[in-house]
Amino acid sequence: MKLSQLKVGERGTVKEFTDLEMSVKLMEMGCLPGEEIRVERIAPLGDPIAINVAGYQLSLRKREASTIILM
Amino acid sequence: MKADIRIALVGNPNTGKSTLFNVLTGLNQKIGNFPGVTVDKKIGYSSLPDGRSAEVIDLPGTYSLYPKSHDESIVFSVLADRSNDHNPDLVVIILDATNLKRNLLLYTQVADLKIPVIVALNMMDMAKKADLTIDVDGFAKKLGVPVIPVSARKVEGIDKLKEAIAFSNKIAFQPDSIDVGSIAPQLIAAVQKEIGIDNPYYALQLAHQHETLAFLTPGQNEAIETLEKEFAFHSQKAQGAETIARYNFINDLLYDTVTKSVTAEDETTSNRIDKILTHKVFGFVIFFAILMFIFQSIFAWSEYPMSLISDGFVWAQSTLHHYLPAGPLTNLLVDGVVAGLSGVMVFIPQIAILFAFISILEDTGYMSRVTFMMDKIMRKVGLNGKSVVPLIGGFACAVPSIMSTRTIENWKDRMITIMVTPLITCSARLPVYTLLISLVVPNKSVWWIFNMQGLALTAMYLFSLVSAVVVAWVMKYILKSRERGYFIMELPVYRMPRWGNVLHSMYDRSKAFVLQAGKVIIAVSVILWVMASYGPGKGFDQIDQKYKQAQYQKAAPDSLQRMIASDKLENSYAGVLGHAIEPVIRPLGFDWKIGIALITSFAAREVFVGTMATIYSVNGDADNIQSVKQKMGSAKNEQTGQPVFTLAVAMSLMMFYAFAMQCASTVAVVYRETKNWRWPAAQFAYMTVLAYVASFVTYHLLK
Numbered sequence: 001m002k003l004s005q006l007k008v009g010e011r012g013t014v015k016e017f018t019d020l021e022m023s024v025k026l027m028e029m030g031c032l033p034g035e036e037i038r039v040e041r042i043a044p045l046g047d048p049i050a051i052n053v054a055g056y057q058l059s060l061r062k063r064e065a066s067t068i069i070l071m
Numbered sequence: 072m073k074a075d076i077r078i079a080l081v082g083n084p085n086t087g088k089s090t091l092f093n094v095l096t097g098l099n100q101k102i103g104n105f106p107g108v109t110v111d112k113k114i115g116y117s118s119l120p121d122g123r124s125a126e127v128i129d130l131p132g133t134y135s136l137y138p139k140s141h142d143e144s145i146v147f148s149v150l151a152d153r154s155n156d157h158n159p160d161l162v163v164i165i166l167d168a169t170n171l172k173r174n175l176l177l178y179t180q181v182a183d184l185k186i187p188v189i190v191a192l193n194m195m196d197m198a199k200k201a202d203l204t205i206d207v208d209g210f211a212k213k214l215g216v217p218v219i220p221v222s223a224r225k226v227e228g229i230d231k232l233k234e235a236i237a238f239s240n241k242i243a244f245q246p247d248s249i250d251v252g253s254i255a256p257q258l259i260a261a262v263q264k265e266i267g268i269d270n271p272y273y274a275l276q277l278a279h280q281h282e283t284l285a286f287l288t289p290g291q292n293e294a295i296e297t298l299e300k301e302f303a304f305h306s307q308k309a310q311g312a313e314t315i316a317r318y319n320f321i322n323d324l325l326y327d328t329v330t331k332s333v334t335a336e337d338e339t340t341s342n343r344i345d346k347i348l349t350h351k352v353f354g355f356v357i358f359f360a361i362l363m364f365i366f367q368s369i370f371a372w373s374e375y376p377m378s379l380i381s382d383g384f385v386w387a388q389s390t391l392h393h394y395l396p397a398g399p400l401t402n403l404l405v406d407g408v409v410a411g412l413s414g415v416m417v418f419i420p421q422i423a424i425l426f427a428f429i430s431i432l433e434d435t436g437y438m439s440r441v442t443f444m445m446d447k448i449m450r451k452v453g454l455n456g457k458s459v460v461p462l463i464g465g466f467a468c469a470v471p472s473i474m475s476t477r478t479i480e481n482w483k484d485r486m487i488t489i490m491v492t493p494l495i496t497c498s499a500r501l502p503v504y505t506l507l508i509s510l511v512v513p514n515k516s517v518w519w520i521f522n523m524q525g526l527a528l529t530a531m532y533l534f535s536l537v538s539a540v541v542v543a544w545v546m547k548y549i550l551k552s553r554e555r556g557y558f559i560m561e562l563p564v565y566r567m568p569r570w571g572n573v574l575h576s577m578y579d580r581s582k583a584f585v586l587q588a589g590k591v592i593i594a595v596s597v598i599l600w601v602m603a604s605y606g607p608g609k610g611f612d613q614i615d616q617k618y619k620q621a622q623y624q625k626a627a628p629d630s631l632q633r634m635i636a637s638d639k640l641e642n643s644y645a646g647v648l649g650h651a652i653e654p655v656i657r658p659l660g661f662d663w664k665i666g667i668a669l670i671t672s673f674a675a676r677e678v679f680v681g682t683m684a685t686i687y688s689v690n691g692d693a694d695n696i697q698s699v700k701q702k703m704g705s706a707k708n709e710q711t712g713q714p715v716f717t718l719a720v721a722m723s724l725m726m727f728y729a730f731a732m733q734c735a736s737t738v739a740v741v742y743r744e745t746k747n748w749r750w751p752a753a754q755f756a757y758m759t760v761l762a763y764v765a766s767f768v769t770y771h772l773l774k
Contacts, residue, residue, distance in 0.1 A: 057562040
């Protein structure tokens with residue numbers, strides 16, 4: 001399951017990444033394997049999305065969210 | 072000023088770093104630029120409790136020493152390069168107590184460079200509110216560095232922080248946070264030996280970043296490159312491994328020192344605000360209401376101070392003319408330099424007002440929500456969610472708007488925004504449009520409510536927005552991006568704006584504009600003044616002689632002066648140039664008189680009206696638009712006897728003003744923001760070509 005498939009309010013735990021470059025940036029921002037994520041909201045036009053991770057809110061585009069594989 | 076100790080402030084964005092900087096240094100700051108990049112270098116001075124003085128440099132906020140943007144790359148260069156003028160003796164790293172986990176990543180990186188570090192634990196009050204208990208002593212013991220709880224907003228703990236700075240060590244005592252050597256042991260050892268450094272993490276960073284570091288010699292660079300190949304170093308994999316190791320360290324650390332009392336997950340205030348501000352309907356309604364308010368304020372609030380400034384300069388000019396001996400030098404000083412200075416100062420109210428709003432939008436956290444909401448639309452045309460504010464600000468003035476594009480982190484998005492912002496109908500175009508529209512568009516109502524002239528003006532405004540979007544979309548395919556476009560952005564919690572920061576930002580931006588763009592504007596103003604006041608050969612003497620003849624002496628002194636001025640302008644260098652470019656602009660329907668106006672308009676578009684007034688010998692400026700209009704309306708072509716300003720000519724001229732880059736201030740500010748003359752040159756070129764084509768097409772369609 002990809003992060004981009006979650007609906008608002010749903011949770012998941014990061015398993016792995018499909019894009020190396022993106023994963024480096026995401027991990028720096030606290031989005032690491034084993035970390036729990038909750039989708040907080042989706043932008044009015046459907047993209048990007050906002051997630052809660054490591055105690056703060058992070059926004060990312062759907063395309064970027066689709067590189068995060070959840071357990 | 073020579074300081075006893077140099078301190079660098081380092082931290083994540085949105086941690087209150089600028090607030091702490093302002094609190095530490097007060098107004099004792101100066102802004103410069105880091106060489107070669109458009110990052111403001113903010114340096115201030117602070118006196119320590121022991122009487123020594125400290126130089127404080129505010130480094131750009133970053134999440135990691137691995138840069139994602141040009142701004143962020145400054146941080147490692149300053150920290151690592153011992154020969155850098157700003158290489159600090161001590162780093163004060165600001166951590167947001169409510170968000171320690173992510174904040175600590177940068178801390179561990181800086182600490183492992185083995186620079187003496189002090190931690191300023193900011194927002195302790197917020198942490199208490201969020202039911203976080205932090206064992207500060209335990210935290211300090213584990214890290215092995217002083218940890219000072221502060222609240223920069225409430226100016227709490229600042230004295231303690233200054234004490235800690237005064238007592239700081241010259242050498243770093245913090246233990247390693249991770250075993251750096253295990254990431255790439257052979258490569259690190261080889262780089263250490265090659266460059267002659269002890270610190271393994273420094274060596275690893277050099278391996279990652281050597282290509283962009285200016286302080287390495289080409290030889291060193293090549294050597295590191297060779298070593299990387301030899302040991303099959305994979306930069307991204309190594310970074311990933313390092314980040315995971317660092318977060319393991321951080322999790323252990325926080326497990327022992329931070330406890331969050333378990334309460335039911337109640338909805339935070341920030342979340343509740345977001346439900347409204349990023350709502351499908353209200354979100355956009357509120358956003359456009361805010362934009363309209365900003366737009367109105369730039370117009371309305373700046374009007375009075377702007378007229379005050381220009382009246383003040385007019386007064387200064389007449390006073391100087393009165394007291395200084397008449398002569399070319401006085402004229403140069405008063406009509407060239409002082410007039411140029413006036414052209415610079417008059418922008419200050421608009422800049423200050425726009426930056427007050429931008430500072431509030433950023434401080435409160437609303438700007439990131441704007442980006443969040445607008446990203447999808449703006450991305451389609453090659454812009455960024457944050458481009459909305461400069462574009463709307465462009466309706467007032469392109470100068471502050473282009474300065475405000477700094478909020479856009481992505482290089483390509485920022486460049487495109489800078490390139491298209493001057494297309495938006497700015498307030499300087501308004502007098503030109505009003506004059507030309509009133510000349511050729513009948514003042515009639517359509518369907519009772521719409522006035523034709525009003526409709527024409529509205530059309531020009533909308534047209535400018537459309538053209539900016541189209542050009543942005545084209546540039547999206549032309550510009551090659553040096554960085555991969557991604558959008559991983561923190562949405563900070565909503566906070567009240569800090570009014571001190573707002574004032575600082577208004578002052579900083581105005582000062583930067585006056586000092587840096589001002590030079591170019593004054594230079595252009597002087598050049599244009601010389602061109603309009605001097606002519607080749609003996610032309611001017613002959614004009615003076617001609618009007619001394621008896622037949623002219625009967626005319627009223629006022630009208631005689633105007634006739635002389637008009638005659639002189641025709642024979643000045645500007646007039647000669649106007650004649651010279653006539654063949655080029657004739658296909659657009661323009662004659663040499665309009666040519667002169669096009670040239671002088673380069674100082675600022677609104678000069679068009681004044682130039683027209685001089686050419687048609689009316690005693691008029693922008694206030695006297697009616698008499699200029701009458702003269703222009705009755706102007707006849709000398710050969711054909713037809714009116715000069717037909718619908719086709721007026722529309723063609725409006726198209727020219729819509730597209731052409733006739734604004735020295737904008738050119739100067741684009742140079743300041745891009746640090747490369749190629750950008751303003753390219754912008755000038757594309758806009759002139761567009762202006763020419765649009766005018767040509769318009770003229771020939773309507774003729």
